[in-house]
Amino acid sequence: MERPLPQSALRELQVFLRAPRFWATFGAVVLIFWVTGPYGTAERLAAAPRLGFWLVLHAVAWGIAVTAIVFVNTLLRGRIPSLPRRMALGTVIAGIPVGLATEAISLLTFGGTPTLATIAESIATGLLLSALFCGLTFMTMSSKQAEALAPTPAPVAEEQTGERSEVPLLRRLKPENRGTILHMTVADHYTEVTTSRGRELVLLRFSDALEELGGTAGLQVHRSHFVADNHVDRLLRSDGRLAIRLKDGREIPVSRSRNEAVRDRWG
Template structure:
C-alpha cells in the first residue's frame, strides 16, 4: 500500500474509533448479546464468562469489519464514486475473516470441532454482521463531520472577521469551480490559497478553511477560471490574495493579504516575478 493511502486510512480510522456514538452502539450490542445469550451461550456459559465471550468476539469482528471498510474506502476512492459503496464492499470482504474468527472462538470456548457447514454458516452470518457494522460506521463518521469536529479527515475553521456579501460565490460561479462543491456550504467563498498536507489539500477561501481528501494536482484542476498561480510544489495562491513579493538573500516569498507568507520555489520564481512583479 502506498504511504499516502496508509496515512489517510489511519486518519479515517482515528475519526471512527474516537466517536462516542460508535462505542455506545458497540456497548449496547454487547450487552444485548450478553443478556439474551444467543447460539446457546445462555445455557452453556455463566454470566461473567458469557460477557467475556461476547465482548471479545464483538471487539474482534467489529475491528475487522471497520478496518476492511475504511481500507476499501481509501483504496477504491479513485474507482468508485460513492464512499458508502466503497465501504460496504470492503465490509462484505470482511465477512470471510469474521466467519473464521467466530468459528475459531466457538471451537476454543466450547471445545468442539466445527464442520465445514458450521464454518460456512459463520461466514454467511459474518457477512451480514459486517454490513451492519459498516452502516453503523458510516452513520458515525457522518455524524462526526456534521458536528465539524477538528480531525485529520476534515477540518474547517473560520478565518475571522465579518464576511460581506461580496465574499459569497454565486451559484453560477460554483458550477465553474468544482472544487468549491467539495467544501461545506459555509466555506464556499472565493478560493484564495491551496496547500498540500500529506494526502490532503487544505483549501482556504474568503469564507473559511477546510482540509479535504484530494490530491493537490486534482485540486488545481478543479479551480476552473480562478486567477492564480502555483508558486511551489505544495502551494497555489490566488491573485486576489497576494499583497506583495518578499525578497531576502536571493530567495523570494509571497506576503498574503491575511499576513501569512508562502515560499516560492526556484522552479516558479520567474513566473511569480513576471505575474506579481
C-alpha cells in the same frame, strides 16, 4: 506529494475511531448480546465471561468489517458513485474474515474441532454480522464520517471576472467554509485549504487538490503552496529569496524555478 491508498484509507478510518456515535453504537450492541446471550452463550457462560466473550468477538468483527468497508470505499469511490453500494460491497468482502475470526474465538472459548460445516456456518454468520455492523454504522454515521466517505456534490464559486464556474474542491469543505479559494498548502497527508470563509484540512493529495481548483485564478508558487490572485498583497525578499506576502499577513516562499512566473504575474 503522493499518498498511497492505504494511508488514505487509514486517515478515513481514524474519522470513525474518533466518533462518539460509533463507540456508542458498538457499546449498545455488545450490551444487547451480553444480556440476551444468543447462540447458547447464556447457558454456557456466566455473566462476566459472557461479557468478555462478546466484547472480544465484537471488537474483532467490527474492526475487520469497518476496515474492509473503508478500504473498499477508498478504492472504488471513483468507480461506484453510490456510498451504500460501496458499503454493501465492503460488507460482503468482510464476511469471510469476520466469519473465520468468530469461529476461531468460539473454538478458543468453548473448544471443539472445526469442520467444513461449522466453518461455512461461521462465514454465513459473519456475513450477517457484517451486514448488521454496516447498517448500524451507516444509520448512526455522523456528518463528519459521511463527509469523509462521500463528499457532497460540487458547488460553484464566483471568479474575479464575475462569471460562475465549477470548483470541485469546494465540495470537500464544510458548507460554512465554502467560499473563494485563496491559498492551499501541504499539511502531512492533508491539504490545508484557505477560503474567504475559513480554513480547513482536507484529506486529499496536493496534486489532486490543484486539479480540482476549476477556474480559480492563481499560481502554484512552490511545490507545497498555491496562491490565488486576489490573495496576494505584495512580493518581497526573505533571506535573499523571493517570497509572497498574503493579505492575511502570512509569508509564502517561492521556488527558484517559479521566480520568473511569479514576477510576471504579480511583480
